[in-house]
Amino acid sequence: MAEAAPLWATLVLPLALAAAAVATAGFDAVLSASAERGPAAGPREAGLRALAPVREALRLLVQQPRRTTADDRLLGRLGVVLVPVAAVLAGAVLPWGFSAVSDPPVGIVWFNAMEVLAWAAVWLTGWGPNSALALIGGHRFLAQGLAYELPHMLAITTAALGAGSLRIGEVVAAQDGLWFVVWMPGAFAVYLSSALAMAFWGPFAHPVARDAAGGAAAELAGVDRLVFLGGRWLLLVVTAGFSVPLFLGGGNGPLLPGWAWTLLKTAAVLALLVAGRRALPVLRMERYMEVAWTVLVPVTLLQALVVAVVVLNG
Amino acid sequence: MSLEPFLLLAAALFSIGLFGVLTQQSVVMLMMGLELMLGGVIVGAAAVWRHVAPAVADGQVLVVLAVTVMAVEMAVGFAVVTALFRAREVDMTDMAAELKE
Amino acid sequence: MFDDVVFWALALPAVAAGVMVFRFDSMARATYALLTSLLCVGGEVLLLGLDYLGVVIVLMMTIEMAVMAVFMVMYMMNPAGLMPMTMVHNAKGAVVICAAVLAVLVAGILLAPWPARRGEPSADPTRDLGLSLMGPQMLTMMTLGLALVATIVATVVLATRRGRYDRYGDDVDARCADDPVRGGTGR
């Protein structure tokens, strides 16, 4: 059962998430650099490559922000800031081991609601600068949202159904013996794909894709860009990390303490996503939409049905 | 917290929404007024549930109803606007009235 | 005390944003002002102890307004509010009517003898709601479900121009749909 975390956890949470985001981005940078320039010559070079995200952040801090003609500064800024804010708010219900900053009775719905703020955030970011390519990027994310959200909701509902509670602590407690991933593989797979889609990263990076010169982020410079793209990594860490309490047993595991298991499992999921990303090109929503609604929704519904039958008979 | 402030808030939202519904020419803006009115209804229903009859869930059901109505109203509204727009390229209530003739 | 602060901190922005919905020239800003107002409503519902409904309101309204913004920008004139203009009719009459309605409501609220509270909220109102919807209020739930299905069908029929004869030919026997943009399942 979850216990309340001390107050300092509230302050530590954003820092911890940021640290995880930097580590993930560093791993991604190492893999990207080895594709671009060949494998690293030694550990020193690999280390330097892993530092690329930090260097990039520093560079963006030095760069001056800029404005475009006839922009909507208020909404654009709001969108940029909303990305990391949504990530941290969603992260507030993420249990470390067995304690979370907050464990409300409807934690799962809370997570979903905060993550949906990204819809508004990305669209506003694309709308703000009065630029066609940025707006195209913003609209792409709404289409993406409509495609991934329904299977995503059904997937996390399945986990809640398995535990018989919307409280994340109880979902973790219900996986004391058997992890949900074992008997809900469909929901787990759908959740992982929608986690990427929420963070508009990897195969779901179409809203900020290269073909539209960075899409929603096309006109962002300096700190704005850092906050937006950094917030995206935070979102990725949070959504990937949330698969641990939902499907991978949270802090449950032999020998090691709960927090260590959470850390290990989160790192494993992130590593899987970062490495797996390399196998796929970006999925365009005009194609993915139909798959999401005609394949993934029935899959998750069936999965929920199976789980419901098991729960009723168990 | 007593009941009255919540109900006053509900009344204020309802009136602002009503103003929008009465004045706006555009169908889309009119729907925004409706949304605000329903927002007032939600606050009122939740407050009455809490302060009058918390033991039964009827107040909560009313909130669920209001939220659903908002979604339905929005979806139907946009479908109608799309159809109108396709037929006559209008999105104004005044002009939609002319379509009858 | 704390509840009072939270109440007013949410109520004032809710009303202010509600007013701004009809004052902003920019359709995008108007939409997001409405979202702000409705998010505050969700907060008030949370404050009233309805955790589930409050969060669901936040969730649904965010999605709804994000999608609404697209339609606003698509159909409305002057979506960015770059050209100041008004699009109201009969504003004076409406103000009078609304003020009257508000006055009546306020008088009613303040003067009505509200009944005393009967019973205490249970520990888990979400559970109450679920049991109610799946028990005594089953009919409501079923009606809502049917209404939503009907809405989905009706809105698609209303909004689309192309039917199956356009997509699959006059005899509806084409193997692949003839769509302007190809879908993902190869049908």
Next chain:
Amino acid sequence: MDLSRALRRTAMRRPAVLAVTLPGATELRLEAEAEVRRRGWPVVDTPAAADLLLVCGVPAPGDAQWLDAVGGSMPEPALRVVVGENGRVADALDRARAELVDRAATRRPAAAVADVPVAPGPGPHEGHGDVHGHGHGTHHDSPPPEASAGPGDHTGHDMHGMQGMGGMHNMHAMGEVAGLPMAERGDDRDGLRLDQLHVPLGPALSDWPAGLILRCTLQGDVVQDVEVDHLPAAPGRRLPFWDEPWLRAARGEPVTGDRAARRRCAAHLDSVGRLLAVVGWEDVAARCRRLRDALLSGTSREVIGGDLRRTLRRIRRSRTLRWSITGLGELPAARARAAGVTGPALAADGDAHDRLLVWIGEIERGLDGLDDEGPLTPDDRTGPRGVLGGSRPPSQALLSLLPELLIGAEFAGARIVVASLDPDLEELTSAALSGAAHG
């Protein structure tokens, strides 16, 4: 203070580069890409993210306007470097970095120093600490709207994006807002009368054929109309880089077969890399580019063969990639032949994915020819993009097909179609030349 200065200097040690290629500068582009990659500097795709605008090629007088627009939409400290000669890229980048580090450390505004080949830009009035950070904002208002859209300011910060998806009703007065014209409306694909937006695509777009400009009419992100245009060519003394071996052989110069095979493989790898970058498979795109540069620098088949074949196999076997781009830009062989297409696009007889497979097949065949020491016969005129020396260059035919393939496509699809044809505008500039070689 010192710490902040040190941090500023460190930050600019690896400036983000936006590379823009002018027609006729393919060789320079390759050199620049290799050099930037060797240094590990970040490569960005929009002026907003860039510190350094690297212009490959010598700008014609007409290019000044759009180059200024791109430079003007870069945030401080912004620097423009023009590289006009081969072999000078490393030098130019060194000097640019020194200038940027200096500028960042002292927070000094840009000085208009004309320096060949390194010409720091963008102009003296680029005030520092200015909230707008947008020194060229004025140029939007002065010229008539058509001109201000200018060729190439691809990020379109002077655009009517806000009216893009919406805008004025016809019965209301049309006008200008903030110097930008309001959008007008027209019938769209779905029978709705929505706003149209005129967006020039190129030439500063990344992963885009150098010098190509498509003047698109967009509704939403659907291309309703397109007009193909290109930057004026620099006076063509140079042969088109990708076609060089065959044109030389046609002139009677001795060219070895392996040189031609190498060039063909590299040209197709370049195209494949570009297509994959547009599709969003950056990892494999980066691999293709690395292999392309290795091929051009003369790496032997034994060294490169395995890696190259593995990469190509990976691309060909990717079901997601096929699912993603199949059906885009259908070009039946009959239609292609009628338009005068002779190269891979004709052989593919199909969509973007088929063209990709043809490229891959040609690369694999070309790999076997890497050891061919024999001379290239003057009659062999099949360059990477088609038969050279005909009445018109192969890329001309590809360009003429663009409008019919693009109209009705969505923005993302349109970019994939362009990348899957990958016309080379250098061929147009020296069309006369190749004709002369023929005769």
